[in-house]
Amino acid sequence: VFDDMLLHVDGWLCEIKDAAIRDGLHVLGQAPDAETEVDLVLAMLRARQLWGGSQSLPGLREALGLVENDSSRGDVDRVEQIARDLVSTCADDDWSTEAVAAAAADHPDEVGEILTFAATEVVPRLRQTSREIDQVLHALDGGFIEAGPSGSPLRGLINVLPTGRNFYSVDPKAVPSQLAFETGRAMADSLVERYLADHGEYPASVGLSVWGTSAMRTSGDDVGEILALLGVAPVWDEMSRRITGVELVPLAELGRPRIDVTIRISGFFRDAFSHVVTMLDDAVRLAADADEPDSDNFVAAHARAALAEHGDARRATTRVFGSRPGTYGAGLLQLIDSKQWRTDDDLAAVYTEWGGYAYGRELDGVAAVDDMRAAYRRIAVAAKNTDTREHDIADSDDYFQFHGGMIATVRSLTGSNPEAYIGDSTRPDAVRTRTLHEETSRVFRARVVNPRWLSAMRRHGYKGAFEMAATVDYLFGYDATTDVVADWMYEQLTEQYVLDETNREFLQQSNPWALHGISERLLEAVERDMWHEPPAELLDELRRVYLDAEGDIEERTES
Template sequence: EVRRVLEFAATQVVPRLARTTDELDHVLHALTGGFVPAGPSGSPLRGLVNVLPTGRNFYTVDPRAVPSRLAWQTGQAMADSLLRRHLDETGAYPESVGLSVWGTSAMRTSGDDVAEVLALLGVRPEWDEASRRVSRLDVVPLEELGRPRVDVTVRISGFFRDAFPHVVAMLDDAVKLVADLDEPEERNFVRAHTRADLAEHGDQRRATTRIFGSAPGSYGAGILQLVESGNWRDDRDLAEVYTAWGGYAYGRDLDGVPAADDMRANYRRIKVAAKNIDSAEHDIADSDDYFQYHGGMIATVRALTGADPKAYVGDSTTPDAVRTRPLADETARVFRARVVNPRWISAMRRHGYKGAFELAATVDYLFGFDATAGVVHDWMYEKLAAEYVLDADTQEFLRESNPWALHGIVERLHEAARRGLWAEPDPATLEALTEVYLEVEGDLEDRSE
């Protein structure tokens, strides 16, 4: 077995990794009108060695084959992990889970998130043996399921909407299938919520709507623009924008119908707001999308109910060891492992202007998560100030490579203190930050003259 693994590494993995230089070669070849060979998409970290070498014109998955059999196994494990975490913390199953689902993740994993939604609902996909496409959905009996059917509200990205319309319809079918089951409401939360909504407005189609996203042709969650402008006061402002951008219903015969009221009705029930990560190549402080979609969902639920939902991050980077962490724990883990890791900061210095930009962007993303989910503690802000601004080497690098980034970092830290997110900043730290801010502002004014 060891010989077989080593032979595979020597004959397949190493040569494919060695050909990553194809990226530059193929770009130059394409610019001269040459042909770029095609290859599959996906993540090498998920065992997909066939996606290597990179630098090819990749093609995506078959939407009708999502979720795959492997994704179904992972999605079941993720659903079980989430429910076990909630059960351990509260002693009860959540009646409704809110899940952010992205198209890029679906392509990398062939549908882990989609499989998790089906698993929570208690619905099993069946595949056609020849095409490997999902051919039908079967209900898992309550006796076999061993728990209640959990309602799921899905916030899809614009890219998921565009790339996987068939999957959107399939998830909608799964909700209707479960809502129509003749089961006790305390064992079928989807049925219970559907009947409550029917009593409210009498519209069956609205009562089974669980998939929401941006308006047709638009993308994003709107939170980034609000946070960048600073034009917000509290959760209600964040929720209003999140709902305005994401309050459009999708499913069979629902191609982005305005449905803000139905979205609010479903979000009021959310007990767990979840987002999954499937690759170690990036983390929740690496992109604004994480705090926009996940943080925006948390802030919206809090604005609607007056209480925080449980905020979880599902980790399937190792499919055989799926785990669920509280968002606060994941934030602290990422903060220590990367954000203030001297090796990462040193690596960013080697990238000049862009490296400085990444430092500033990381501060922005953490601030956004704190504004929406309240997961950044005072010690983290103190550490950011010490390592990104007041450290002599890093400050000198920022001043020389990208003084606008340094200006933005200090500005964001000041805003955190002003808004009370950084609840009790050290006065000496704030004074030092102010001094740096004034010096950099003067330098930038001199440059503009």
């Protein structure tokens, strides 16, 4: 047992140490230089490189022999240090051909190919960041700005660089791409395997929040996962690579029951991917119409039960919900900021009123709050995926609004929490599923209270202070909806954000409103018993800083 614990701790430390931490915010027209450039190139070279159509290169660590999912902390540290030494050596000689050849001499051929790729493609494209201001001015002058693809360069899509171009998105009729469907299928397998390990049975229904920005970055990882859970596969046109329809995967090939999926789409996804919304609805109906036993097809089982209840076949298969046509968001940010809420029922009422509109074939935002609530009562797993290391669940209010709101709504409707999972496809070849508690702890340790991140934010003055305050707000929102923030986290936020002398002085000088907001939010957590047992001395100090910040703001306003 002790050996198992040591392995678990080793794996956990490995994840925390290996997390990519942003070293500050992007400044328009400012290209990374020196050590910052080395760090960014290393981060980009972790992923498999998709380049030139059929050409593909492994990640640098993979080429050096690291097996990501089966490596100890020592293996990761050793290979990461080798990779850093190689990149630093090349950078010291400004990525010359001779430096690349010398650095790669004692390593497999693929290492040389990757370093050459970095020297000829990655670094030159990164250094063109300095043209961003010129491009903005050229556009304002009525000049032509060339187009370029969108996506995340940390997922092997180096062709999205250089920045400063008019980026274009994906063809909605080609979502999911074949690669995205394979990634989505791996994510579905990971989710099911995690639930099986945790509960010893298959989840009858999964709730998943789907965003348009993610679909653009990945060409449809989330969509691929939904189809895979349903046991449905896309049919692509060989020439255009567009989706022409969907087909059932035979149960024998699927190897498990078809899992019901309830989908909460964002307003942007609704607007940009209406064709995909229709396809998802078709996929649900296809699975629901299959002549299969309830034990092998949870979609059909739930549809049959709903049909017997109200007799409406269209309502019985409604699984895609979103905000009213022309509106956006989930409503919880406004509610939490107003402080006009007390219980899960308050959160659920707003979440379902805002999101209780049905979408799909013959459905264009029809009011369907009752059907949404019926679908949510079945949810065993509430999931949200992350697809890029460029931000995390404490970087945006949308995470707690959509994912946290789903969890709070299920809890309000059923009296118990669904399993809360975060799917990680930041590396499509090594997807994984974590619980929300695991992901929150990982993000908290790796970024939120990481001195490197705090120091980086302090370089950005007012905006850096705003980012700190926003992080506290988003964690508070997640805790309000999911009870995921532990007392020790609130203590560390208080100690490092408010009471640390260096950070407090920075906030007082750069953005006293941020210091006031952080203190107020932490005190609200105490008042709502979300921070259950704050140390008395710490709480007194927090109240003192809050009152001082309030006085400081009043003086600035009056002057």
